[in-house]
Amino acid sequence: MTEKTPKSGAARRQFIFDSAKMVCGMGMLGLGLGLYAKQSKALPALALRPPGALPEDDFLGACIRCGMCVRDCPYNTLELAKPETPVATGTPFFNARNIPCEMCEDIPCIKACPTGALDHSLTDINKAKMGVAVLIDHETCLNFLGLRCDVCYRVCPVIDKAITLDMVPNARTGRHAMFLPTVHSEHCTGCGKCEKSCVLEEAAIRILPPKLAKGELGKHYRLGWDEKSKAGKSLIDESKMVDLPDRVPEGAVLPGHYDPASGQTEAMRGMPGSQAGAIPSLPPGLGGKP
Amino acid sequence: MSAAKHKRIGAEAVEEKGWLRAHKWLILRRMSQFSILALFMLGPWFGQWIVKGNLAYSYTLDVLPLTDPYVALQSMAAGHLPETLGLIGLAIVLVFYLLVGGRVYCSWVCPVNIVTDAAGWLRNRIGIKGSSQLGRNTRYWILGMTIVGSAVSGVVLWELINPVSMLHRGLIFGMGMAWTVVLVVFLFDLFVTSRGWCGRLCPVGAFYSLIGRWSPVRVSAPKRTACNDCMDCFEVCPEPQVIRPALKGEGKGIGPVILSPNCTNCGRCIDVCSKDVFTFGMRFNNPVSTAQPAVVRTETN
Numbered sequence: 001m002t003e004k005t006p007k008s009g010a011a012r013r014q015f016i017f018d019s020a021k022m023v024c025g026m027g028m029l030g031l032g033l034g035l036y037a038k039q040s041k042a043l044p045a046l047a048l049r050p051p052g053a054l055p056e057d058d059f060l061g062a063c064i065r066c067g068m069c070v071r072d073c074p075y076n077t078l079e080l081a082k083p084e085t086p087v088a089t090g091t092p093f094f095n096a097r098n099i100p101c102e103m104c105e106d107i108p109c110i111k112a113c114p115t116g117a118l119d120h121s122l123t124d125i126n127k128a129k130m131g132v133a134v135l136i137d138h139e140t141c142l143n144f145l146g147l148r149c150d151v152c153y154r155v156c157p158v159i160d161k162a163i164t165l166d167m168v169p170n171a172r173t174g175r176h177a178m179f180l181p182t183v184h185s186e187h188c189t190g191c192g193k194c195e196k197s198c199v200l201e202e203a204a205i206r207i208l209p210p211k212l213a214k215g216e217l218g219k220h221y222r223l224g225w226d227e228k229s230k231a232g233k234s235l236i237d238e239s240k241m242v243d244l245p246d247r248v249p250e251g252a253v254l255p256g257h258y259d260p261a262s263g264q265t266e267a268m269r270g271m272p273g274s275q276a277g278a279i280p281s282l283p284p285g286l287g288g289k290p
Numbered sequence: 291m292s293a294a295k296h297k298r299i300g301a302e303a304v305e306e307k308g309w310l311r312a313h314k315w316l317i318l319r320r321m322s323q324f325s326i327l328a329l330f331m332l333g334p335w336f337g338q339w340i341v342k343g344n345l346a347y348s349y350t351l352d353v354l355p356l357t358d359p360y361v362a363l364q365s366m367a368a369g370h371l372p373e374t375l376g377l378i379g380l381a382i383v384l385v386f387y388l389l390v391g392g393r394v395y396c397s398w399v400c401p402v403n404i405v406t407d408a409a410g411w412l413r414n415r416i417g418i419k420g421s422s423q424l425g426r427n428t429r430y431w432i433l434g435m436t437i438v439g440s441a442v443s444g445v446v447l448w449e450l451i452n453p454v455s456m457l458h459r460g461l462i463f464g465m466g467m468a469w470t471v472v473l474v475v476f477l478f479d480l481f482v483t484s485r486g487w488c489g490r491l492c493p494v495g496a497f498y499s500l501i502g503r504w505s506p507v508r509v510s511a512p513k514r515t516a517c518n519d520c521m522d523c524f525e526v527c528p529e530p531q532v533i534r535p536a537l538k539g540e541g542k543g544i545g546p547v548i549l550s551p552n553c554t555n556c557g558r559c560i561d562v563c564s565k566d567v568f569t570f571g572m573r574f575n576n577p578v579s580t581a582q583p584a585v586v587r588t589e590t591n
């Protein structure tokens with residue numbers, strides 16, 4: 001160490017240069033690989049991970065690319081990404097429009113996983129979150145056109161919870177109803193059966209990663225009706241509420257209209273218009289019953 | 291001597307011992323590599339699921355889990371521990387290679403070995419000389435980089451580009467464009483650097499060499515005094531630097547056992563030696579001097 005002979009000095013210099021060469025080389029290789037790794041975390045929106053998959057950031061560190069989940073899937077839903085696939089090489093994924101997840105009750109793919117990449121604590125497939133169905137195109141969805149296709153609703157394994165048909169008047173015809181497939185994200189597992197079975201050339205309903213599909217309320221937002229039901233009563237004294245009478249066209253009957261200033265208060269909320277009565281207190285000069 | 295120079299590697303051994311004995315370990319090794327591959331292929335090709343998975347992790351007959359320790363280590367560096375079966379498989383593989391020599395994985399299991407052996411053979415047949423400078427320690431630097439890189443990026447880093455798993459996974463689960471990566475490895479070994487991939491770059495082999503650092507099963511040169519300096523073993527060896535101390539250490543007080551962890555226990559030196567200098571043995575049986583023929587008798591097996 002403390003020798004100062006020219007020979008050991010030259011050897012030390014050589015050692016330092018050699019090490020520097022390697023460190024630089026590895027730095028370059030590592031940087032390239034690291035950037036590639038960062039890119040590979042950007043999973044394409046339509047590539048879905050198996051049930052119980054960790055968030056993408058963690059998944060790529062936990063998955064060892066063995067393909068056991070692929071093997072134990074009875075429906076050949078899963079495949080391992082090839083190098084040219086825009087999914088991290090060797091990791092399992094599925095495309096719902098090709099083969100959706102059949103939501104096996106015993107979840108064999110998770111059981112087969114030798115790592116924590118698929119969360120083994122997920123034992124109820126209905127709690128899986130592979131993505132969220134989004135009725136992404138209102139212009140082509142047949143139900144939005146006024147037809148009764150309903151296929152996505154019918155095939156949904158969590159029917160009437162994850163997808164409901166919400167009836168609204170068809171303003172175009174003026175005398176029909178539209179039954180709009182409506183996804184409720186808290187129940188949707190993202191299995192993709194709706195996307196698979198959409199009868200259109202391109203599915204109008206698609207499974208997207210929750211991150212893409214969901215909005216997020218401000219943390220400080222409170223929903224008045226939730227707070228009210230939690231408290232068991234209105235949080236404000238409605239009798240002291242300053243409210244102006246609502247202006248409505250003469251003779252109009254608004255079903256379930258709530259207008260404390262006109263005397264239509266809590267009891268009448270949600271009632272059909274005929275029961276709630278016509279507008280009881282019209283501004284002076286507009287009066288008269290229909 | 292000049293005539294021998296034009297001879298193929300191992301030609302003398304073939305003359306002396308016959309073709310079969312001069313290729314014994316090579317044949318056994320290819321059988322091992324192809325049988326392991328065949329076991330994996332039985333499922334996807336014939337629906338016989340004896341082995342599921344691939345070299346990263348496999349499950350045999352629903353009883354035997356095997357986990358690749360290098361992939362598992364990267365995953366652990368990224369902050370994730372395998373599940374129970376994964377850990378059991380890890381222990382089994384570690385103990386196995388601890389005993390038989392880590393780089394037995396390279397020469398008896400790894401599918402890329404067939405590719406690089408083919409490149410090495412062709413390189414020799416065509417007579418491509420000259421090699422670009424690339425230290426044999428480079429692989430350890432890459433190994434270190436992949437572990438640190440996995441920890442930093444949170445991704446099992448080497449698996450993004452690992453040609454070993456790409457080839458094996460490709461054969462079992464669908465090749466896609468993975469063959470281009472394998473081709474690059476082949477061409478690299480053929481034209482750029484002799485024994486470049488397995489001998490200088492591959493961190494998988496580097497990792498396995500560390501596991502087998504103290505493994506008891508080793509190639510030994512008990513009859514080294516019979517060596518006629520034909521150089522065939524050096525020519526055929528994928529890691530020729532490991533031979534010299536054992537073969538030429540008689541006068542320097544070095545025993546005949548090849549102790550370098552980078553010896554892959556492939557046994558080709560045993561095959562190509564017409565004087566039967568080499569044999570498989572134990573690392574403990576390593577006398578400083580092998581001049582007495584009496585010692586030679588005890589060395590066999």
